[in-house]
Amino acid sequence: MTLAGKTIVITGVSSGIGGEVARLARFHGATVIGVDRNDAMLTLDGFIKLDLGSTEAIDAALLLFPDKIHAVVNAAGVPGTTDKDLVARVNYLGLRHLTEALLDRMPKGAAIVNFASILGAEWPKRVDIHRTLAKTNSFAEGQAWLAANPAPQETCYQYFKEALIVWTMMRGHQLFLERDIRMNSVAPGPVFTPILGDFVAMLGQDRVEADAGKMKRPALADEIAGPVLFLCSDDARWVAGINLPIDGGLAAAYL
Numbered sequence: 001m002t003l004a005g006k007t008i009v010i011t012g013v014s015s016g017i018g019g020e021v022a023r024l025a026r027f028h029g030a031t032v033i034g035v036d037r038n039d040a041m042l043t044l045d046g047f048i049k050l051d052l053g054s055t056e057a058i059d060a061a062l063l064l065f066p067d068k069i070h071a072v073v074n075a076a077g078v079p080g081t082t083d084k085d086l087v088a089r090v091n092y093l094g095l096r097h098l099t100e101a102l103l104d105r106m107p108k109g110a111a112i113v114n115f116a117s118i119l120g121a122e123w124p125k126r127v128d129i130h131r132t133l134a135k136t137n138s139f140a141e142g143q144a145w146l147a148a149n150p151a152p153q154e155t156c157y158q159y160f161k162e163a164l165i166v167w168t169m170m171r172g173h174q175l176f177l178e179r180d181i182r183m184n185s186v187a188p189g190p191v192f193t194p195i196l197g198d199f200v201a202m203l204g205q206d207r208v209e210a211d212a213g214k215m216k217r218p219a220l221a222d223e224i225a226g227p228v229l230f231l232c233s234d235d236a237r238w239v240a241g242i243n244l245p246i247d248g249g250l251a252a253a254y255l
């Protein structure tokens with residue numbers, strides 16, 4: 001796999017998985033522009049400090065992004081222990097807003113990778129709701145729809161990861177047909193990053209212990225980076241609209 005000559009935008013670059021994706025992308029020859037609300041503690045080719053939960057902040061920062069972008073990796077995310085409106089804004093609405101705003105800078109063959117989660121695995125149970133939300137055309141329209149159809153606070157993380165998988169499939173199909181841009185999502189199982197403790201608090205001890213019995217261990221962040229960058233590479237040129245589990249086989253244990 002080579003990423004030489006590619007410019008890749010990576011959000012959530014200042015911690016955990018986003019940081020490891022950035023390191024590996026540079027190792028494979030990419031030019032990496034990182035995005036995060038916190039300062040980055042690694043070497044990058046460019047960095048944009050930005051609150052991805054705010055359309056105003058995203059719009060104001062657009063002129064800082066490169067004119068040509070070959071891949072966008074949307075790794076920024078907040079856990080479900082925070083307010084559901086914030087989870088909606090960062091994990092779904094803001095992600096969509098930034099992605100749509102960058103599309104015109106993406107040439108044919110470009111790729112987008114969205115971070116879903118194994119916790120989004122139950123999307124088929126709510127597919128009609130998520131499909132309706134996916135059809136909202138803007139951040140504001142999505143927010144208005146969510147005000148009328150509120151997501152549950154306790155499971156808001158799962159809800160918006162499910163929604164992201166459904167949007168990725170629907171929009172990904174369209175983007176590949178119309179623009180030759182590939183959009184996919186990845187669904188990691190538990191990963192050793194600063195957010196992991198929040199997941200334990202969010203899911204409760206019983207669920208965590210049940211899952212622990214079904215897997216070798218949580219992943220290391222660098223074990224997630226390779227498959228993400230494969231999806232960004234030209235080797236994945238016929239892969240579009242999928243949700244790729246990267247979970248050491250955990251999802252297979254739910255059968």
Ligand SMILES: NC(=O)c1ccc[n+]([C@@H]2O[C@H](COP(=O)([O-])OP(=O)(O)OC[C@H]3O[C@@H](n4cnc5c(N)ncnc54)[C@H](O)[C@@H]3O)[C@@H](O)[C@H]2O)c1
Nearest residue numbers: 012014015016017037051052076077115117190191193195
């Ligand atoms: N760690 C896990 O177990 C796990 C499992 C499945 C999915 N995920 C998903 O993987 C992605 C990366 O998670 P991680 O484990 O690296 O978490 P992390 O907390 O280590 O990193 C998340 C990054 O997102 C940034 N971020 C959060 N809100 C932001 C905002 N409003 N604007 C800009 N940046 C913002 C944070 O500053 C941080 O750098 C997330 O989308 C997460 O939901 C994580």
